[in-house]
Amino acid sequence: MSSTRPVSSLPSSAATAGPARFTPGVHGGLIVGIVLVALVILAAVVSLVWTPHDPYATNAAIRLAGPSSSHLLGTDPLGRDVLSQTMVGARITLYVGLVSVGIGLVVGVPAGIWAAMRGGWVSTVFMTGSDILLAFPGLLLAIVLGAAFGASTTTAMVALGIASIPAFARVARSGALRVLSQDYVLAARVANRSGWAIARDHVLPNIAGMVIVQASVSYALAVLAEAGLSFMGLGTAPPTPSWGRMLATGQQFLGSHDYLAVVPGVAIAVAVLGLNLLGDGLRDVMDPRLKQVGDE
Numbered sequence: 298m299s300s301t302r303p304v305s306s307l308p309s310s311a312a313t314a315g316p317a318r319f320t321p322g323v324h325g326g327l328i329v330g331i332v333l334v335a336l337v338i339l340a341a342v343v344s345l346v347w348t349p350h351d352p353y354a355t356n357a358a359i360r361l362a363g364p365s366s367s368h369l370l371g372t373d374p375l376g377r378d379v380l381s382q383t384m385v386g387a388r389i390t391l392y393v394g395l396v397s398v399g400i401g402l403v404v405g406v407p408a409g410i411w412a413a414m415r416g417g418w419v420s421t422v423f424m425t426g427s428d429i430l431l432a433f434p435g436l437l438l439a440i441v442l443g444a445a446f447g448a449s450t451t452t453a454m455v456a457l458g459i460a461s462i463p464a465f466a467r468v469a470r471s472g473a474l475r476v477l478s479q480d481y482v483l484a485a486r487v488a489n490r491s492g493w494a495i496a497r498d499h500v501l502p503n504i505a506g507m508v509i510v511q512a513s514v515s516y517a518l519a520v521l522a523e524a525g526l527s528f529m530g531l532g533t534a535p536p537t538p539s540w541g542r543m544l545a546t547g548q549q550f551l552g553s554h555d556y557l558a559v560v561p562g563v564a565i566a567v568a569v570l571g572l573n574l575l576g577d578g579l580r581d582v583m584d585p586r587l588k589q590v591g592d593e
Contacts, residue, residue: 327578333571337564341388350378352385353536361554371556373546379560382538386561389533390540390568393454394519398512400458401465406508408462409469410496413477423470427463435460436522443531450533453526461515468511472504506583513576517569524565540565 344352349369356376364371370379412423439456446452476482476499485495526532527541535542540561547558 324578324582326574327582330571330574330576330578333567334575337387337391337568337571340384341391344381344384344388348378348381348384350381352377352381352538354378361550363554364556370560371554373543373557374550379543379557382543383540383560383564386538386540386543387564387568389450389537390520390523390565393450393457393523393533394516396454397457397461397519398516400455401461401515402508402512404458405462405465406469406501409466409471410473410500410504412466413470413473413500414492414496420470423466427467430460430463431467433460435518436525439522439526440529440531443526448526448531448534450537453523453532457519457522461519464515465508465511468507469504472507473500476500476503506579509583510576510580513572513579517572517576520565520568520572524561 354377356372358376359368359372360374360376362368362372362376368378368380370383373379373382408423412420435457438460439453442452442456443449473496477495479499482495482499485499523532524539524541524544527539528545530542530545532541533539543561544558544565547554547556547561550557
């Protein structure tokens, strides 16, 4: 899996584009994305206070029991309820994605704005370093950290967060350069406003849309990466439920107990699809000129 890539920057021709043309239902993808993400969040939140069964309790008497009225999605090889494990797995997956994206935001966005405001050789070195880091797969970094410090949720969060920093930094730098070229920023500099005040009052508010879209894309990739790490045994350690590890267990029973692989696979697909649709929809809503340029 490659490292997180930044979202596309605004085409130059969009700067002179007229008002965006909106049509009914144009944000259908955004609505679907919100619904799918809301379902995942709902499952995670509900699991904090209630699950159909204890997700950690094993029962050899009902191992590999198919879906039934008492176990809606069946049980796994240890007799644990699959639905309960899926709900708790949503909590872990969202937690890992939230923290890893948070690391990228907190480190990458300030670094990108700083590089844009400094300019010159600082900006050149920054871009070169970002290119190098982007070429280094985030999954490989997670594997290295897992081998060095042991497989855990913390290792996965840190590795994925570090891998997302260059993408956030490049997006922030690209947007900051566009904002810094505006007349109102030049006026602020003439008025002797500090660089910190300009970044806080002018740059950050105007690049917030781009950063939010990048965050949704990075979140989807983090969910997929965490599932991949857990599938390989390098993510969340047992007995804590993880969609990736559930999928790894289920693949051993394909053909006889397909639900063991289908359930976590569908959960991962729903989360990733929802986050991607959410990101695309937010891009159209927060910067409709992108859609107009694409339509033309």
